[in-house]
Amino acid sequence: MITTVTLNASIDKAYHMTEKIENGTVMRVAKTDNSAGGKGLNVARVIKLCGVDSKATGLVGGFNGQYLESLLDADGINHEFGHIQGETRSCINILDPGYGSTEYLEGGCNVTKEEEADFLNKFPEIIKDSDVVTISGSAPKGMGKDIYQKLIKVIKDQGKQVILDTSGEYLEKGLESQPTMVKPNEDEIELLFHTKIQSKDEVITYAKRIYKEKEIPYVVISLGGDGALLVCEKGIYQGKPPKIEIANTVGCGDSMVGAFAVALEKKMEPEAALKYAVSVASANALSPHTGRFDPKDRDEIIKNVEIIKLA
Ligand SMILES: Nc1ncnc2c1ncn2[C@@H]1O[C@H](COP(=O)(O)OP(=O)(O)O)[C@@H](O)[C@H]1O
Ligand SMILES: O=P(O)(O)OC[C@H]1O[C@](O)(COP(=O)(O)O)[C@@H](O)[C@@H]1O
Numbered sequence: 001m002i003t004t005v006t007l008n009a010s011i012d013k014a015y016h017m018t019e020k021i022e023n024g025t026v027m028r029v030a031k032t033d034n035s036a037g038g039k040g041l042n043v044a045r046v047i048k049l050c051g052v053d054s055k056a057t058g059l060v061g062g063f064n065g066q067y068l069e070s071l072l073d074a075d076g077i078n079h080e081f082g083h084i085q086g087e088t089r090s091c092i093n094i095l096d097p098g099y100g101s102t103e104y105l106e107g108g109c110n111v112t113k114e115e116e117a118d119f120l121n122k123f124p125e126i127i128k129d130s131d132v133v134t135i136s137g138s139a140p141k142g143m144g145k146d147i148y149q150k151l152i153k154v155i156k157d158q159g160k161q162v163i164l165d166t167s168g169e170y171l172e173k174g175l176e177s178q179p180t181m182v183k184p185n186e187d188e189i190e191l192l193f194h195t196k197i198q199s200k201d202e203v204i205t206y207a208k209r210i211y212k213e214k215e216i217p218y219v220v221i222s223l224g225g226d227g228a229l230l231v232c233e234k235g236i237y238q239g240k241p242p243k244i245e246i247a248n249t250v251g252c253g254d255s256m257v258g259a260f261a262v263a264l265e266k267k268m269e270p271e272a273a274l275k276y277a278v279s280v281a282s283a284n285a286l287s288p289h290t291g292r293f294d295p296k297d298r299d300e301i302i303k304n305v306e307i308i309k310l311a
Contacts, residue, residue: 001054001055001129001130001131002047002052002053002054002132003054003057003127003130003134004041004047004057004058004136004261005040005134005135006044006057006059007038007058007059007140007147008058008089008140009038009041009065009089010041010068010088010091010105010108011034011036011037011068011071011090012035012042012090012091012250013032013034013090013091014032014034014093014289014290015031015032015092015094016029016032016095016288017094017096018030018097020097020098021099033290034071035071035289035292036056036072036075037091039136039137039251039254039257040058040134040254041072041077042251042254042291043136043257043258043261043291044072045075045077045291045292046292046293047258048075048077050258050262052262052265054078055078055079055126056078057080057123058082059084059140060082061084061085061087061088061109062088062109063087064089064090065081065084065088082122084109085115086108086109086111086140087109088109089106090106091103091106093248093290095288101248101250107140107141108138108140108141109140110142111139111140111143112142116142116143116147120150120154124154124158127155127158130160131264132160132162132261132264133162134162134165134261135152135166136165136166136257138167145169145173147170148164148170148173148174148177149173149174149176150177152178153177156177161180161181162179162180163179163180163181163183163257163260163261165183165257167191167192168188171191175214178216180216180217181217181218181219181220181264183221183257184210184221189203189207193209200223203223207229208231210231211232218260220256222253224249225241225243225246226238226240227240227241227278227282227305228278228281229310230270230273232270235309235310236311237270237271237307237308237309238307238308239274239277239278239305239306240306240307240308241278241281241304241305242305244285244301245286246286247286247287248285248288248289250290251290251292252282252285255280255281255283256277256278258280259277259279259280260273262276263277274307275302275305275307278301279301279302280298282301283297283298
């Protein structure tokens with residue numbers, strides 16, 4: 001069983017436009033897709049599609065919070081959230097023929113110190129039946145920047161594996177508790193090391209630094225259409241997907257995290273885990289929906305994912 005943590009949950013709205021966006025005009029939306037979002041809930045849907053039991057936790061509130069729980073019920077995803085006074089946010093992804101994808105991410109409501117303490121108290125019980133826990137995305141205002149550092153400690157004290165997928169100070173502090181795996185993308189590496197990445201060699205250098213200096217067993221750097229890099233005890237690998245006709249890349253990083261969580265749960269070898277995760281994430285890019293994929297696409301893609309040993 002896998003638990004996914006989403007502190008800053010969201011109603012994700014995908015606006016599918018038939019016309020190219022013209023800024024400063026009135027645009028009509030051809031089709032709207034609402035989904036339970038915030039990165040961790042995309043992860044939960046992907047785990048379910050991979051055929052593994054999961055439980056979604058985090059914080060929800062208000063009418064949007066109730067709606068979000070009903071969306072998870074409709075997808076058959078177990079959940080046990082902390083309930084807060086504030087209203088769960090919305091995030092909008094506009095898909096149009098001109099720009100592709102344009103995202104507007106709300107910051108989220110405020111969480112009180114009491115609500116944070118209440119969630120921390122319940123957390124050990126919520127995760128007790130899981131072998132792997134994923135923690136994704138930003139945290140809402142009012143929560144300490146060390147919130148993930150604290151959660152990781154609780155998870156590791158129970159002898160479980162944990163994947164952290166976040167950015168900025170949350171990642172910096174979270175690394176101090178040594179999660180089993182992190183999955184930054186290039187932007188998140190740049191933010192962490194206050195640098196501008198110019199080449200793949202530099203990406204490898206920074207990934208190796210996280211592996212060695214922070215002692216993180218699996219460091220995965222996602223590279224969009226170029227796939228992902230994995231640094232672990234067995235070496236350094238790149239997983240390269242085949243060229244595909246993308247429909248919506250929102251939730252690709254989350255799909256990769258979900259697939260790696262499944263791989264950890266199933267104790268897959270690193271190369272097999274990388275191949276599987278790249279296939280699932282690329283199958284998500286083929287789907288117009290956020291954090292969903294067609295298992296048939298994954299099974300086709302996996303035949304053409306190249307795993308290259310770099311060191
Ligand atoms: N254009 C694309 N073509 C094929 N696969 C893609 C594409 N964009 C993303 N992916 C898949 O999704 C994974 C994660 O994508 P990425 O965009 O790097 O994550 P994030 O959402 O965290 O920025 C990639 O490793 C790849 O497997
Ligand atoms: O919690 P954050 O970091 O604000 O991100 C929230 C948003 O990111 C998304 O997951 C998309 O992220 P990715 O495309 O990087 O996977 C939206 O679905 C979501 O609502």
